[in-house]
Amino acid sequence: MSFKDLRPQKQRCTREELIRHLKSFELNLKFSAGVWFFSPGGGRFHDRYRKDIPIEGRLEIAAHLADYGLAAVEAHYPNEINHDNKHLYKKLQDEAGVRLVTVIPNLFFDAEFEWGALSSPNPEIRKKAIARTIEALKLNQEMETDFAVVWPGIDGYENDFGLDYFSLRDRFAEGLAEALDAVPGVRVALEPKPYEPRGHILYGTTAEGILFARKVEGLLHNSKNRRLLDEGHALVGLNPEVGHVLMAYEDLPYAFSLTMEYGRLAHTHWNSQPLGNYDQDLNVGVISPELTEAALYVLKMYGYEGYFGIDINPERMPVEQALKNSMDALRAANDRINAMDHEKVVAAANEPHLHRGWLEAYLIRARAPHPEKLPPLPDWA
Numbered sequence: 001m002s003f004k005d006l007r008p009q010k011q012r013c014t015r016e017e018l019i020r021h022l023k024s025f026e027l028n029l030k031f032s033a034g035v036w037f038f039s040p041g042g043g044r045f046h047d048r049y050r051k052d053i054p055i056e057g058r059l060e061i062a063a064h065l066a067d068y069g070l071a072a073v074e075a076h077y078p079n080e081i082n083h084d085n086k087h088l089y090k091k092l093q094d095e096a097g098v099r100l101v102t103v104i105p106n107l108f109f110d111a112e113f114e115w116g117a118l119s120s121p122n123p124e125i126r127k128k129a130i131a132r133t134i135e136a137l138k139l140n141q142e143m144e145t146d147f148a149v150v151w152p153g154i155d156g157y158e159n160d161f162g163l164d165y166f167s168l169r170d171r172f173a174e175g176l177a178e179a180l181d182a183v184p185g186v187r188v189a190l191e192p193k194p195y196e197p198r199g200h201i202l203y204g205t206t207a208e209g210i211l212f213a214r215k216v217e218g219l220l221h222n223s224k225n226r227r228l229l230d231e232g233h234a235l236v237g238l239n240p241e242v243g244h245v246l247m248a249y250e251d252l253p254y255a256f257s258l259t260m261e262y263g264r265l266a267h268t269h270w271n272s273q274p275l276g277n278y279d280q281d282l283n284v285g286v287i288s289p290e291l292t293e294a295a296l297y298v299l300k301m302y303g304y305e306g307y308f309g310i311d312i313n314p315e316r317m318p319v320e321q322a323l324k325n326s327m328d329a330l331r332a333a334n335d336r337i338n339a340m341d342h343e344k345v346v347a348a349a350n351e352p353h354l355h356r357g358w359l360e361a362y363l364i365r366a367r368a369p370h371p372e373k374l375p376p377l378p379d380w381a
Helices: 015-024 055-064 086-096 123-143 165-182 206-219 223-230 242-247 252-261 289-301 319-338 342-350 358-367
Strands: 031-034 070-077 099-105 148-150 188-190 236-238 268-270 308-310
Touching: 015 289, 015 342, 031 319, 055 070, 055 086, 055 319, 070 086, 070 123, 086 099, 086 123, 099 123, 123 148, 123 165, 165 206, 188 206, 206 236, 206 252, 242 252, 242 268, 242 289, 252 289, 289 319, 308 319, 342 358
Parallel strands: 031 070, 031 308, 070 099, 099 148, 148 188, 188 236, 268 308
Antiparallel strands: none
């Protein structure tokens, strides 16, 4: 397995060091995409709009997008990747150079997980969830992925009266720790989401995710895992998804920065989303493109080197075009932040009393197609 070193994310810089870093470091926009949305299904209120595409067809689409910049795919075990079709993913990498970056244990869809998976109060169901997680981690190891995303989508509740919250959270954390110790040296990345499909999902916000990571790591006993932890590596990271962060009314760049402060940003999932609301998975930049820019700038500030995973639901346009639009939106935003006057941005952010309104005026002009038509910037104090 490719074990990436996330420890540099935690490094603090002086103001001068930060400016030098911003001038010299550029994000490497390596794009990945989840094969699940290559053939969107129906929703609660409508049927699917296109025929289902088998995995072979989805991977053919991924191969055709390699020249456009798609570098990796993501898939759930056992419904999207398993031991019978893993050769298709190896073929994709060999022939198109598109690798598998994560195998995700599917712990939310099956009817037997109605009352939770790793947190299930039914010992037999929970045992099945742990076994599935272990098999997914083994496949991550075999396929030399970077991490295993874990999404507790069905682990939660609606009626909050009388719940033994301690036991609920303990079962989930202890179950994941058991799987990690069974397949040591594999990193997992929790993907927080506050609600949907459950009324309330366990560990649904960024801060809860960081607490969860520390809790699980404290439960690990395998000697290989303990050695990695002793060296300062994170075995439990986070995979913040833009839409999920905004569903929780979190500030996106703040959430990314908090995760990196603890050296736990293993992956990122990108789309766009109105604050709150249901999980819309709109193409990147469709809503609040300024948040995309601010989030990218934070990643640039703290030296993010991971993938930019596209996680969208293109029900009404071809997935190829939706992916191209999303990749281009990130490229355009990245070009804008790289062109910033980093020295003045840092000064304006750190000395707002000396540069009142300047940063806002500067960003207006940076986003304008014809900034020369606007009045000059306010004087720099």
